[in-house]
Amino acid sequence: MDRKDKILELLEEHYKGAKPGLHFRNAYELLIATILSAQCTDERVNIVTKDLFAHYPDPKSLANADFNEVSDEIHSCGFYSVKARHIIDASRIIAEEYGGEVPSCMEELVKLPGVGRKTANVVLSNAFGIPGLAVDTHVFRVSHRLGLSDAKDPEGTERDLCAIIERDKWGEAHHWLIYHGRQICASRKPKCSECFLKEICPYLNDKEKE
Numbered sequence: 536m537d538r539k540d541k542i543l544e545l546l547e548e549h550y551k552g553a554k555p556g557l558h559f560r561n562a563y564e565l566l567i568a569t570i571l572s573a574q575c576t577d578e579r580v581n582i583v584t585k586d587l588f589a590h591y592p593d594p595k596s597l598a599n600a601d602f603n604e605v606s607d608e609i610h611s612c613g614f615y616s617v618k619a620r621h622i623i624d625a626s627r628i629i630a631e632e633y634g635g636e637v638p639s640c641m642e643e644l645v646k647l648p649g650v651g652r653k654t655a656n657v658v659l660s661n662a663f664g665i666p667g668l669a670v671d672t673h674v675f676r677v678s679h680r681l682g683l684s685d686a687k688d689p690e691g692t693e694r695d696l697c698a699i700i701e702r703d704k705w706g707e708a709h710h711w712l713i714y715h716g717r718q719i720c721a722s723r724k725p726k727c728s729e730c731f732l733k734e735i736c737p738y739l740n741d742k743e744k745e
C-alpha cells in the first residue's frame with residue numbers, strides 16, 4: 536500500500552460516518568445553506584436558516600421575498616448583500632425554469648447565481664446521492680499538506696482526489712478532509728503532535744528535515 540492509500544485509509548477509519556455540518560431537509564435548503572456558508576461557520580448558518588426556512592420554505596417564496604428583509608435575516612452570515620442577491624435570484628431561476636426543483640446535475644447547478652463547483656458538489660453528493668467531491672479551503676489545504684494533490688487550484692485538486700479515491704467515497708472523503716482541517720490540521724497552527732497522520736505526513740516530515 537503506498538503512502539496516499541495509507542493516508543486515505545487512516546482518514547476513513549478516523550472519520551467514518553462523518554456527516555455535513557449544515558442542517559437541511561431537502562436540496563433547496565442545502566443549496567441555500569451552502570451559499571450562505573461561504574466565509575461563515577456551519578453553526579452560524581444553522582442558526583440563521585432555522586428562521587429563514589420557516590419564513591421562506593421553498594424557492595417560490597424566497598424568489599418573491601423582499602431583498603432588504605432577506606438581507607436583515609442573513610446579516611450575521613457576512614457578505615449579506617451579495618448572498619441575499621444570490622439566494623433570491625437562484626430561487627427565482629429554480630422556481631421559474633426548473634418547476635421549483637433544484638436541478639440535479641453539475642452543468643445546471645453551476646449556472647445558478649452564487650453556485651460554483653464546490654457548492655454544486657455539496658448539493659449533488661449530500662442531497663441527491665450523486666458522487667461529487669467538493670474542494671473548499673480545508674479540503675484544499677489538508678490534501679496539499681498530505682501530498683494527495685499538488686494542483687494549483689480547487690478544480691485540479693478535485694481531479695487529483697477523484698483519481699485516487701473510489702467514486703462511491705467521494706462525498707464522504709470531502710467530510711474526512713474537512714473534519715481533519717477543522718479539528719487538527721488547522722491553517723495557522725496544525726496540531727501535528729496529536730495528529731494520527733504525523734508519522735506519514737509529508738508536510739510535517741519535510742518541515743522537520745529543514
Ligand code: SF4
Pocket residue numbers: 680681719720721725726727728730731732733736737738739
Ligand atoms: S501532521 Fe500536521 S500538517 Fe500533517 S496532517 Fe497532521 S496536523 Fe496536518
